[in-house]
Structures are given as structure tokens and as C-alpha cells.
Amino acid sequence: EDKRHSGRTTRLVDSYIQLLFEVEKGQEVKVRDHYPSNDAHRQLLEKIVRRLKNEHPGLQFEYDIRERTIKRI
Secondary structure (H helix, E strand, C coil): CCCCCCCHHHHHHHHHHHHHHHCCCCCCEECCCCCCCHHHHHHHHHHHHHHHHHHCCCCCEEEECCCCEEEEC
């Protein structure tokens, strides 16, 4: 059985990071995964946060796991 993944989550992470830089500072971005479950939405947000911390260490942002939102401050 083929275990390859489609890359949709990676593209979503990229897309949300780009969106975060396009919106005004302080504007919340709601994070939603392609798979419709609260756990998937949370996991996607965690991946975004991890990437931001690794690739943009000086960026100031806040996120809310419960609401699955992120914003630059």
C-alpha cells in the first residue's frame, strides 16, 4: 500500500504563514485544516507555530490553541 502523502498540510502551513504576513498586525487568522476535525485544526496550528519559531525567530506573534487563531503583534 502506498504510504505517500499529498503535501496538502505542508501547503496549508505555507499558505497560513504567507497570510499572516499579508494581514495587518493584530488581525487574527483562523486556522482550519483540510480534514474537518478539531484535532486536525489544532495540529495544523502547532505546525505553523513550530515553523514560525524555526524560520522567523524574531517574529512576535500570539496564538490561541482553543480558538485555533494566530496573529502578529
